[in-house]
Amino acid sequence: MITVEGNAKINLTLDILGKRPDGYHEVAMVMQSINLHDTLTLSKIPSGIELTLDVPGLEADERNLAWRAARLLLDGESVKGGVRIALTKRIPIAAGLAGGSADAAAVLRGVNALYELGLTEAELCAYGAKLGSDIPFTIVGGTMLATGRGEVLEALDPVPPFWVVLAKPKISVSTAWAYKHYDEQGAEQHPDNAAIIQAIAKRDRAGIASLLCNVLERVTIKQYPVIAQYKEWMMEKGALASMMSGSGPTVFGLFSAEEEARRAAAFLEEQTDAELFVCQTAGANCDTIHKR
Ligand SMILES: C[C@@](CO)(OP(=O)(O)O)[C@H](O)COP(=O)(O)OP(=O)(O)OC[C@H]1O[C@@H](n2ccc(N)nc2=O)[C@H](O)[C@@H]1O
Numbered sequence: 001m002i003t004v005e006g007n008a009k010i011n012l013t014l015d016i017l018g019k020r021p022d023g024y025h026e027v028a029m030v031m032q033s034i035n036l037h038d039t040l041t042l043s044k045i046p047s048g049i050e051l052t053l054d055v056p057g058l059e060a061d062e063r064n065l066a067w068r069a070a071r072l073l074l075d076g077e078s079v080k081g082g083v084r085i086a087l088t089k090r091i092p093i094a095a096g097l098a099g100g101s102a103d104a105a106a107v108l109r110g111v112n113a114l115y116e117l118g119l120t121e122a123e124l125c126a127y128g129a130k131l132g133s134d135i136p137f138t139i140v141g142g143t144m145l146a147t148g149r150g151e152v153l154e155a156l157d158p159v160p161p162f163w164v165v166l167a168k169p170k171i172s173v174s175t176a177w178a179y180k181h182y183d184e185q186g187a188e189q190h191p192d193n194a195a196i197i198q199a200i201a202k203r204d205r206a207g208i209a210s211l212l213c214n215v216l217e218r219v220t221i222k223q224y225p226v227i228a229q230y231k232e233w234m235m236e237k238g239a240l241a242s243m244m245s246g247s248g249p250t251v252f253g254l255f256s257a258e259e260e261a262r263r264a265a266a267f268l269e270e271q272t273d274a275e276l277f278v279c280q281t282a283g284a285n286c287d288t289i290h291k292r
């Protein structure tokens with residue numbers, strides 16, 4: 001039996017450079033893992049895929065990214081055997097935190113270990129990219145510049161550690177919807193990725209905080225103005241910076257101290273009906289598989 005944790009992510013930046021012939025958007029984003037995670041327990045079965053889940057509202061069949069990742073890898077590597085997956089979900093769904101991608105990534109890493117397939121991280125990423133643009137990042141984790149449609153990764157220096165407060169309003173945003181509306185609305189301001197990469201290398205927390213920028217934020221805020229209010233509250237309560245993650249609607253705040261982060265989360269919990277999490281930035285995934 002193998003237990004794998006799939007970490008969520010936040011986007012420190014998200015830029016859209018244009019639309020591609022395949023319908024996807026060319027992006028340039030600084031992605032950061034956080035230690036809010038789903039937990040997946042994998043064990044061998046003679047054949048097929050058995051998935052169990054501990055939350056309502058998510059299918060436990062071939063529509064689930066965890067299931068699809070298992071099928072893809074078992075078939076792709078001609079594995080004689082199947083897998084039972086027990087998924088404990090903590091990452092909110094359709095929240096801009098790549099929860100589904102994190103589950104798929106954990107299954108790819110877990111099946112590779114369970115069946116001793118010996119695939120490299122790059123080979124797992126190639127499988128992951130077939131299922132979703134964010135999956136390669138969730139396989140590798142840490143701090144990365146993601147380009148292409150999000151699947152081309154360049155490792156950056158790890159960020160200096162931050163406490164992260166996540167506020168997920170009771171709204172779900174579809175990624176495809178956000179990109180489509182971006183095409184109609186465009187951006188007022190683009191991130192300066194070169195500058196934030198330099199600030200990360202210098203471990204300059206204030207610099208990093210001042211350079212957060214996500215071109216999808218305006219699109220989602222237009223539809224759900226409450227996101228702007230959440231950002232204001234994060235800042236009032238001492239965040240170094242606050243922004244929407246990915247296509248939203250989750251708002252994150254970066255804090256230097258745990259106490260401040262917990263105070264801000266408690267305030268937002270009182271003021272709103274959002275789901276609140278206090279977590280931390282996380283490093284690369286390499287050693288998060290536990291064998292029993
Ligand atoms: C916006 C981001 C930022 O990290 O994250 P989320 O908000 O989903 O977490 C990602 O680009 C999301 O990646 P992911 O969720 O894996 O997207 P995919 O499954 O590959 O694509 C879903 C849909 O989003 C659109 N899409 C996605 C990625 C991209 N570079 N261009 C696109 O236009 C396409 O309409 C596609 O059909």
Ligand SMILES: Nc1ncnc2c1ncn2[C@@H]1O[C@H](COP(=O)(O)OP(=O)(O)O)[C@@H](O)[C@H]1O
Pocket residue numbers: 058063064065066092093094095096097098099100101103104173175246247248
């Ligand atoms: N294991 C999974 N966890 C979450 N969502 C999943 C999963 N499998 C499939 N999905 C589908 O993927 C969509 C995007 O989910 P998610 O990855 O949580 O959001 P986001 O792309 O905003 O980060 C959901 O609407 C859901 O229907």
